[in-house]
Amino acid sequence: MATSKLYESVADHIAEMIRKGVLSPGDRVPSVRRTMRQQGVSMATVAQAYALLEARGFVEARARSGHYVASSPARVLDLPRGGKGASVPVSVQCDQLVGFYRAMGNPRTVPLGAATPGPQLLPTERLNRIAARIARSAGGVGAVYDPLPGFLPLRREIARRVVAAGCSVTADEIITTSGAIEALHLSLRAVTRPGDTVGIEAPTHFGVIELLGLLGLKALELPCHPETGVDPAALEVALQSQAVRACVLVPNFSNPLGTLMPDAHKRWVVEQAASHRVPIIESDVYGDLSFGPSRPRPLKAFDRTGWIMHCSSFSKTLAPGYRVGWSIPGRFHQAVERLKFAATVATPTLTQMAIAEYLHSGGYDRHLRRLRERIAIQVRHVTSAVTESFPSGTRLSRPAGGFLLWVEQPPRGVDGVELQRRALAQGISIAPGALFSPRERYRTCFRLSCGYPRSPAIDRGLRTLAKLLSPAMTR
């Protein structure tokens, strides 16, 4: 397990040299080959380490010339404290969500709340042109229900991509859904009965908490490390206890902490799921948004016995409003397919066809490359702003992918819900920490979305937040 974050220790080593002044601003960072030799690691590891240093603002890449120490090397805030586990499951009540979502979705607020990519980053114009062409030329589209388990050419394209991410999966194993949230919903329903307990990350995405409420399930929070995600030992205890019927995990760039589970942990989690016969439902919606050179593998890539129920969508990378996702439910395929029929009969045809053709055309990989670069820049920008202007003692997550940052205020910080209220009054949306726990913990934390490109409005929003957080304002 120690070696799984090798690139991080390489990055830390170089960051340390920068902090100590061994390397000064403008200096060339040791070449990839030299670092390979010095540290005895692979080229991929060094490349990943440099990407991480770049994302953290320590170095800058110059075209065809290598990496250089950034002109003002970033001060690095402490990591937030991650989430404590709970010893007892809890029933889910969570009524403030719709109001919160409405506030997040208000197009007139500064968009630091909702976990959505900026529409200007998405190729929806091209996608819509494809949809238009299909709608014009195929007169009968939509005249019948798309037959289960979903539009075959789309399932083939998804299979191709999931295989490229390391999984052994065919189109037959995929069921298309109305976004990843429906995939999670059906997966949960397939393997639990009301009253059952489900293990979740602490903190976790409020969409998962809402789903547990909808299905009458109890939540058991599992402790999470702020960089590597769920604690393997605690997960093992939960799976052994037999009280936990399933877990929902986001191994790649979790929401809100942005954690990335090391491969060794992933392998271990998959083994535990099989040996205790407890399904693990994974959401991989951020998996394609790595800042490093390689796409991290989903849990499904290590799954040989079908206990991993893989869920994902195109909502974070391509077209949220198309509402197209998928489920790879492993040994629970039949149950999920049946539930898909019961819940929404079918996924709309036209949107599936358009995405299938877009993927087939090859444009998606090019788009993803650009999107990852832009998102890394956005995360770096917000990280700098928080580091420079938020009160001393603020802690901040250091995601290696995705576009979410988790802020922990110093002790006696502003209550997150109150902060949300004050921020909204100034036209800024954020996601208060209490939403990310069924016990409404994390009261002095909040999530910032870096999905939108830097703009004067975003800069103003971050400055205003800094003021709202300053001790003078908290009274």
Added chain:
Amino acid sequence: MATSKLYESVADHIAEMIRKGVLSPGDRVPSVRRTMRQQGVSMATVAQAYALLEARGFVEARARSGHYVASSPARVLDLPRGGKGASVPVSVQCDQLVGFYRAMGNPRTVPLGAATPGPQLLPTERLNRIAARIARSAGGVGAVYDPLPGFLPLRREIARRVVAAGCSVTADEIITTSGAIEALHLSLRAVTRPGDTVGIEAPTHFGVIELLGLLGLKALELPCHPETGVDPAALEVALQSQAVRACVLVPNFSNPLGTLMPDAHKRWVVEQAASHRVPIIESDVYGDLSFGPSRPRPLKAFDRTGWIMHCSSFSKTLAPGYRVGWSIPGRFHQAVERLKFAATVATPTLTQMAIAEYLHSGGYDRHLRRLRERIAIQVRHVTSAVTESFPSGTRLSRPAGGFLLWVEQPPRGVDGVELQRRALAQGISIAPGALFSPRERYRTCFRLSCGYPRSPAIDRGLRTLAKLLSPAMTR
């Protein structure tokens, strides 16, 4: 209540005259005015009576000349026996559905199974052209989640139509969904907890039974009259018992019996719901498909206190594969809106926009007029075929709208599931009766869909079914 089917007794009176030979084939049926005077009823009642006689094959309308006795007045089969109520609720297990649905959806079978309109009857080409125009001209469509409670211009168009059907509803009260099934799903979830009992029609649509299974609910079957639907007295007992937390009813052209609840029953059901504070969830997906001159009112039209949760969609009349429906949840609006977010976040944008524009253009009413006429012809055709060729003693429903027929075989008929197997072996799909009850009753019944226009394949399918049903075949 007796007067609520006045037009039926007028129709029965004239049918009786035809049967007794008072009126012979080719005779002109008494004019509307004369019948009005003779029977002391309104013009609307007579018009409805003549439409019913036409649908049943007794009379033919000739343009600008009135109604004439059909050349070979139809023999009328006895009605099926409707459904008996149950005294005890039952947990729902129903595992054969996906296989059944797959068989129904097989495009190579004769389509007498699935409850879908023939694609050649739907204006999807025009709808897709609208979708294409929108996708081409509005580059950003789909780049963000459609905000709750759904696309406003579509909600305005739906409100306009629902108001025309007699309801007092504004666009603000409507939530768009992924088909009516999601609306039913969210409505059920909003007002029940797992383990609760829900009153359903006997027999009822298997989609409703599946939803109860998905939500961990118990089903209490309410007895149904084969023409007027759920028995008011039995419903009252169920609501009084307090054990029933909600009911799901299809007041207009139910699935599978095709019943039409008289207005007096509707008024009564709505009053009972309010006085016992038990929500009634109504599906009105067939309401626009009346063979009579007027569209029957939904329960919602009688609702003053918000206990009716209205659900419908465009899947039976416009575009099944677009997956657009809606919910008007009355006093449970907030809960349903919250659940919509938890279940699928949002309904896709492009499909909502296209339907909104199609409705706004006014084409929908013209389309519905043609669709109703063609469907009435299809129902009449299948009715004739069953009447002429199925074994003596067969009973058949007489719907006044929708496109479903319910066949009850004489005692010792073929088991419906076995019949489905044999029919499928001959390339014909039907829906076996057992699917329409959580206790798998109605073993010798089955449902025929008349959604597709008459064709040689349909004629062959009906002939083959007749052979499969003949006593010689059943061994």
